[in-house]
Amino acid sequence: MGAAQSVLEQYVPLIAARLEGQTGPEWLYRWRAAAFARLQRSGLPGKHRESWHYSAADLWLQQFAEHHALAPQARGADNAVATDLPAGRSLPFVDGYLAAAAPEDETFSLRPLAQLSEQEGVALLAQSRAEQTDPLADLITALAPETWVLTVKAGAQVELPFVLSQFASRRGSHFAQLLIWLQADASATVVEDFSAAQAAGEYLYLSQTALKLEQGSRLTYTRCNRDGADAQHLGVTTARLGRDAQLRLQTLESGRGDAGLRNRIRNGFHIELAETGAEFIARGAFAADDRQHIDYHFTVDHCADHGRCDIQVQGLAAAKSRGIVNGRIYIAQNTRGNDGQFTSHNLLLSSDAEIDAKPELEIYADEVKCAHGATVGQLDADQLLYLQTRGIDRDSAVVLLTEGFLKAGLLDSGNADLNDYFQRQLLAGLEKSGGMTV
């Protein structure tokens, strides 16, 4: 029996019980049931799927299940979130559960999915074909105890960033599911920061964030992984962009020199440029250290005319870590004027580290402008020497150069405090370990 089948069999009764006990509206039940059915057909993702080649989620889940329950942890008693995020509109979640009153004003609301009207719910959930292609999204949909919808109302220009702290307080399985819905011509900045209590121990975080951007809306979304030393995090971000909508996405994973054997992070991004003129800009940076495993997977579907996508990921792997930057841009047949760029530059700081970078293009239209490329290299000896000849010791020179390298993977969020904060987070691992464990 394969790992996928075995662990899926453990999930099936959990999901069946969850569906049986669900008291919400019928449309919500149908949504979860459909995800469950798809999951049973597809199985859990593992090496047998090209897109999961480097991160065998089925095996990870199987290994986790040997020592921990796969069922979502119940809501805990402690709602304290230890975070040092800069000021914003704070939306704290602990182990996937909202840990404060749900706020709302004339520009936005945060509501449980079950509280949406049937019309709203069906419209929102029918939106994305991207999420229907990822078995992980189906697993989270079928089993997440809470699903929240952050709605930014039509035309609202929300200046203050929404800062969502996704905090793991203890060991076990945690599910987090969030839908972010920008209605027509709305704009907002959202930060989703995944961190953990010092004593969280071994935990599994399964998180999905689904973004729906209606016509003319603009979202800057940052996903920052600062998971615990013994964390496994399987994340999926899906997005559907309407006409002239713009999504600016930043994904960051900071290195940690104390990573456990199973410190593994896999973040999938599935973006659908569904209507004319949609734009997706992504910047990613990771600094893998110790035995960390960090995997970014992007798929971008250009389904309409004049879409633009620009992905740039800077990756760094030290010690015995592994970094992966993978994915493809797809240009649909009979579309015109699409522009797709996918590049990844990577640094190897150790002969035991590994980087796998494979940005791909799949083009079925004639009138396109596309490019893809990846580099994997080492620190430049001339740059190192130059810094040393100014009195900077080798270790400090390595830190300066790696910091400089990673900065190219940072997005200007439009908020100086957030920019500084995330730069510090990304580089904190480097500084703590004196330039990582080279």
Add this chain to the structure above:
Amino acid sequence: MLNIENLRAAIEGKEILQGLDLHIRPGEVHAIMGPNGSGKSTLTRVLSGDPRYQVTGGGVDFLGANLLEQAPEQRARNGLFLSYQYPVAIPGVSNIQFLKAAVNAQREAQNLPPMDALQMLERTREGIKRVSLDESFMQRPVNEGFSGGEKKRNELLQMLLLEPRLCVLDEADSGLDIDALKVVGEVVNGMREANRSFLLITHYRRLLDHIAPDHVHILTAGKIIASGGMELAEQLERSGYRGLAA
């Protein structure tokens, strides 16, 4: 200050310096002139501690210590500064961040506390003015997108802030217009003092019109074949390297 005795050095097995002698006393300005391939840049690289160059013989004493045994950063901390002919670009690292790291690394070596941020800013601004750069260069990544002249001025800025004991300028005049050449002259002349020495490495006499050297040396085939004063540079101007060698 600097005593080079019978220095021999090679790169990739090819010996470039073939017994070079040079003695620089505190406060002196020396100029080394030589044709392409004579070993001028090899000398600067060896002095800087570039690991790609192998010293195959001889020795270098700098301020009473064996320079060749020191790591590149140690040489810099002891007061050696090399102005590169082609400074590398360092994307993502701002000039001010780099300067701060360099100044404080050298201060740390002298058991001094890190320079106060305000003082650092003021000194950098002052230096930027002296080398005729714009203040925006403080925030720009080191040498990235700089013109040739801007790179050379940026080297001078570092030299001003680091206040070295021995400044080696490798073709500081190459690719510079008249105004930029004047800046090089003004900065070097402004820094001349009893305890600081300079080694200018150049192809042409024109740099020496702005900085009057105490000694001029002619380097060919990895050896100094003639030493003298400014008259040597003038003779070179008239007869060329071939004429001088004959």
